[in-house]
Amino acid sequence: MDKLQTGIKNLDHILDGGIPVYSLNIVSGSPGSGKTIFVQNIIFNTARNGLKSLYLTTISESQFKMVRHLQEFEFFSDDFLGDKVVYEDLGTVLRKQGADKGLEYLTQMIKKHLPDIVIIDSFKAIRDFFSDEKAFKAFVFDLAAALSIWEVTVFLVGEYKEQELTLLGEFAVADGIFHLYGQEEKRFQKRYLRILKMRGANFEQGEHLFQISHMGIEVYPRMRPEGEKLQYEVRSVRKGFGITRLDEMLCGGLTEGTITLISGGTGTGKTALALKFLLEGAEKGEKGLFLSFEEPAAQLQVVARHLGWEIDRYLAEGRLDIKFISPIELDVDKHAFEILDMVREKNVERFVIDSISSFESSVSDIQKYKDYLWAIGQQLKRRHITTIFTALNEEPFSPIVVTKAQISLMTDNIIILRYVEDGSNIKKVLGILKARGSNHDKALREYEIAPDGINILGKLDRADMLR
Numbered sequence: 001m002d003k004l005q006t007g008i009k010n011l012d013h014i015l016d017g018g019i020p021v022y023s024l025n026i027v028s029g030s031p032g033s034g035k036t037i038f039v040q041n042i043i044f045n046t047a048r049n050g051l052k053s054l055y056l057t058t059i060s061e062s063q064f065k066m067v068r069h070l071q072e073f074e075f076f077s078d079d080f081l082g083d084k085v086v087y088e089d090l091g092t093v094l095r096k097q098g099a100d101k102g103l104e105y106l107t108q109m110i111k112k113h114l115p116d117i118v119i120i121d122s123f124k125a126i127r128d129f130f131s132d133e134k135a136f137k138a139f140v141f142d143l144a145a146a147l148s149i150w151e152v153t154v155f156l157v158g159e160y161k162e163q164e165l166t167l168l169g170e171f172a173v174a175d176g177i178f179h180l181y182g183q184e185e186k187r188f189q190k191r192y193l194r195i196l197k198m199r200g201a202n203f204e205q206g207e208h209l210f211q212i213s214h215m216g217i218e219v220y221p222r223m224r225p226e227g228e229k230l231q232y233e234v235r236s237v238r239k240g241f242g243i244t245r246l247d248e249m250l251c252g253g254l255t256e257g258t259i260t261l262i263s264g265g266t267g268t269g270k271t272a273l274a275l276k277f278l279l280e281g282a283e284k285g286e287k288g289l290f291l292s293f294e295e296p297a298a299q300l301q302v303v304a305r306h307l308g309w310e311i312d313r314y315l316a317e318g319r320l321d322i323k324f325i326s327p328i329e330l331d332v333d334k335h336a337f338e339i340l341d342m343v344r345e346k347n348v349e350r351f352v353i354d355s356i357s358s359f360e361s362s363v364s365d366i367q368k369y370k371d372y373l374w375a376i377g378q379q380l381k382r383r384h385i386t387t388i389f390t391a392l393n394e395e396p397f398s399p400i401v402v403t404k405a406q407i408s409l410m411t412d413n414i415i416i417l418r419y420v421e422d423g424s425n426i427k428k429v430l431g432i433l434k435a436r437g438s439n440h441d442k443a444l445r446e447y448e449i450a451p452d453g454i455n456i457l458g459k460l461d462r463a464d465m466l467r
Contacts, residue, residue, distance in 0.1 A: 001020050001021075001200060001201065002020070002021045003015070003017040003018030003019060003020060003021065003201075004018050004019045004020070004021050004046065004051075004117075004153050005017070005018040005045075005046070005049070006018060006019065006041075006042045006045060006046075007041075007042070007045030007046065007048070007049075007075075008038075008041055008042065008045065008216065008217045008218075008219060009215075009217070009218040009219055010218070010219040010220065010221055010337075011217070011219045013204075013221060014195065014203060014204040014208060014219065014221050015195070015198065015201065015203050015204075016201060016202040016203055016204075019153065019176060019198070019201075020175065020176075020198070020199070020200055020201050021151075021153050022148070022151050022152065022153055023153055023154070023175035023176055023198075023199065023200075024144055024147065024148075024154040024156070024173060024174055024175050024176070025153070025154060025155050025156070025174060025175060025176035025177070025178065026123070026155075026156045026157075026158065026160075026170065026171060026174045026176070026177050026178070027039055027155055027156070027157045027158075027178045027180065028157075028158055028159075028160035028164075028165060028177065028178070028179050028180070029159065029160070029179060029180035029181055030159060030161070030181060030182070031159055032182065033180040033181055033182055033191065034180050034191055034210070034212055034217065035121075035157050035158075035159075035180055036066070036121060036157065037073070037212055037216065037217060038178070038180065038217055039119050039121065039155050039157055040055075040066075040070055040073075040075075040076075041073070041075050041216040041217045042117075042155075043055065043085055043117055043119065044070075044075045044076055044077065044080060044085065045075060046116070046117065047077075047080040047084035047085055050084075051084070051116040051117060052083075052084050052085075052086070052113065052114070052115045052116050052117070053084065053085050053086065053115055053116065053117040053118070053119065054086050054088065054109055054110065054113050054115035054117070054118050054119070055085065055086065055087045055088070055119045055121070056088050056089075056090040056106065056109070056118070056119065056120045056121070057087065057088075057089055057090060057091055057121055058090050058091040058094060058120065058121065058122050058123070058125045058126060059091045059095075059122065059125045063087035063089065066087070067081070067087070072214065073214060073215070073216050074214055074215050074216065075215070075216045086113050086115070088109050090102060090105065090106065090120065091125075093105045094126060094129050095129075098129065099126065099129045099130060099139055102126070102129075103139065103142060103143060103146065106118075106120075106143070106146070107146060110150050110152065115152060116152060116153065117152060117153045117154075117155070118147065118152045118153075118154050118155070119154075119155045119156075119157065120154075120155075120156050120157065121157035122157055122158050122159060123156035123157060123158045123170065124158030124159055124160060125158070126139075133169065136169065137169035140169050140170045140173055141173065144173040156170065156174075158170075160179075162179065162181070165177065165179065165196060174197065175197070175198070175199040175200070176195070176197055176198045176199065177195070177196040177197040177198075178193065178194075178195055178196075179193070179194045179195075179196055180192070180193055180210075181194075190209060190331070190333065191209070191210050191211065191212070192207050192208065192209055192210065193207075193208045193209075193210050193219060194206070194207055194208070204221055204222065206222040207222055208220065208221050208222050209222075209331075209333035209334055211334070220333055220334045220337040220338075221337060222333075223336060223337065223340075223372065223375035223376070223379070235255070235256045235257055235384060236255065236256075237255070237256040238250075238251075238252035238253035238254065238255060238256070239253045239254045239255075239256055239277075239280075239281065239286075239350065239386045240252065240253030240254075240280055241253065241273070241276055241277050241280055242276060242277075242279070242280030242283065243276065243453070243454055243455075243456060244456075245445070245455075245456035246430070246454075246456050248441070249432055249440060249441035249443075249445070249456070250413075250432065250435060250438070250440055250441075251435075251438055251439050251440060254277075254386055254413060255386075255412070255413075255435075255436075255437065255438055256384055256386050257380075257381050257383075257384040257385065257386060258381070258386060258387075258412035258413055258436065259377050259380065259381065259387045259388075259389065259410070259411045259412050259413070260386075260387065260388045260389070260411060260412065260413040260414070260415060261388075261389050261390075261391060261411040261413070261414045261415070262274060262388055262389070262390045262391070262415045262417065263390075263391045263392075263393045263414065263415070263416050263417070264390075264392075264393055264416065264417030264418060265392070265393050265394070265395070265417070265418060265419060266392065268417035268418065268419070268428060269417060269428065269447075269449050269454065270354070270355070270390040270391075270392075270417060271292075271294065271295065271300070271303070271354050271390065272303060272307065272449060272454060273415075273417070273454060274290070274352040274354055274388045274390055275290060275300060275303070275304060275309075275311075275352070276307075276309070276453070276454060277350060277352065277388055278290055278320055278350050278352060279304070279309050279310070279311060279314060279320065281319075281349060281350040282314040282317075282319035282320045283314075285319065286319070286349040286350055287318075287319055287320075287321075287346060287347055287348050287349055287350070288314075288319065288320050288321070288348065288349070288350040288351070288352070289320075289321050289322075289323065289342060289343060289346055289348045289350075289351050289352070290320070290321070290322045290323070290352045290354065291323050291325070291339060291342075291351070291352065291353050291354070292322065292323065292324045292325070292354050293324075293325055293326075293327045293330055293353075293354065293355060293358035293359070294327070294354055294355055294358065295324070295354075296324045297322040297323075297324050300322055301315075301322075306451065307449070307450075307451065307452070307453050307454070308451060308452055308453060309453070321346060323342065327358045327361070330358055330359070332359055332368070332369065332372050336372045336375070336376055339353075339376060340376065340379050340380075343380065343383070343385060344383075348385055349384075349385060349386065350385070350386050350387075351380060351385050351386070351387045351388070352387070352388045352389075352390070353387075353388075353389050353390070354390045355389070355390040355391055355392055356373060356389045356390070356391050357390075357391050357392040359372070359373065370410075373389075373410065374410055377410055377411075389411065393416075393418070411434075412434075412435070412436040412437075413432070413434055413435045413436060413438075414432070414433040414434040415430065415431070415432055415433070416430070416431050416432075416433050417429070417430055418431075420446075420460065427446050427460075428446065428447050428448065428449070429444050429445070429446055429447070429460060430444070430445055430446075430447045430456065431443070431444040431445070443459045443460075444459065444460045445457060445458065445459055445460065446458060446459075446460060
């Protein structure tokens with residue numbers, strides 16, 4: 001089946017290549033959900049590929065006002081107006097001459113312009129020109145039949161509520177249904193897209209975040225690894241920290257392609273330990289990416305220099321990259337997708353997220369948080385990327401608590417950092433709680449963060465562990 005490529009970022013991926021040509025599609029949503037920008041973005045993108053669109057307005061925005069607003073977007077071009085993008089007024093005909101003449105006018109416009117795409121905005125407004133539901137249904141079927149003869153791809157845009165999508169007659173004839181909606185949150189409004197129907201084609205189901213920027217519509221697909229995507233090769237290669245005693249405790253290092261959770265209280269050195277793992281990889285020529293939700297890149301560089309690590313050289317040579325995303329602006333729907341994009345583009349072999357506790361605090365639904373981490377983890381494993389997640393333990397003296405959300409269940413290895421009281425002093429203690437499929441040192445060992453780096457000291461005696 002031939003597909004109409006929308007050109008909207010990631011939308012054609014969700015649609016398995018695009019929208020089937022000659023299909024009749026409904027774009028629904030409440031006022032302000034982005035319906036008009038959605039279809040306008042498509043027709044200007046397809047105009048660049050030589051396709052012609054006929055945009056028929058009813059009683060929504062005038063074409064002049066619409067074009068004035070479109071000038072803010074990069075997808076818009078004056079050069080296409082009147083040639084590849086044609087605006088006509090269907091509303092005046094409907095109001096003055098009635099629905100029958102409206103169908104006749106539509107046919108005349110198609111004959112005149114010979115478009116590849118036809119849009120009616122707003123289609124729901126046409127309902128007001130009919131006395132009853134039966135008459136409107138008859139009009140809808142006549143319209144669908146007429147449009148099918150002309151072999152055009154159709155978009156009917158309307159302010160439909162979600163409960164109307166299964167009740168109104170126009171949805172029975174639709175081949176595709178796109179539902180756009182917004183959700184008020186404390187920090188910002190989020191927009192979502194669901195494809196409820198796409199006859200004769202595969203598509204990614206579920207809720208997909210989208211944003212409207214100066215570029216137009218940008219879609220961030222919901223990550224849902226399944227089937228073959230969950231299958232990956234287990235390798236025996238070890239990735240070390242470059243900290244001799246720690247690598248010995250791990251019998252050579254972390255197994256390649258596994259996910260490790262470093263859990264600890266504030267100040268225990270989670271960030272420093274994770275950063276050292278990337279620097280060791282950079283020393284061996286492996287590309288690393290440090291994604292920070294806690295500290296800006298400049299602050300991490302200061303920490304590394306203080307510990308005597310050559311971070312500036314690795315950054316300059318492109319063997320290490322640090323990306324900072326403010327926890328205030330963190331949006332798990334968007335950034336989870338962008339994380340994987342960064343990893344693919346940079347051919348990363350070692351990867352750190354510092355910390356997933358910030359991920360957790362950015363979503364109100366804890367199950368959604370788990371689902372996204374699971375999806376990210378499986379994608380990283382499939383690419384054999386050795387990954388570290390850091391997590392804040394709010395009970396830094398407790399050896400039991402790892403994470404509140406039980407994320408430890410989806411990780412392969414767990415390293416715990418905690419404090420132990422020693423009289424009037426506080427010691428830092430490191431232990432390996434889990435190393436899936438590998439042997440590991442079971443002892444708790446004291447460590448220190450000194451000007452020459454991270455040093456693992458001796459085992460704790462029984463008296464220390466009982467404190």
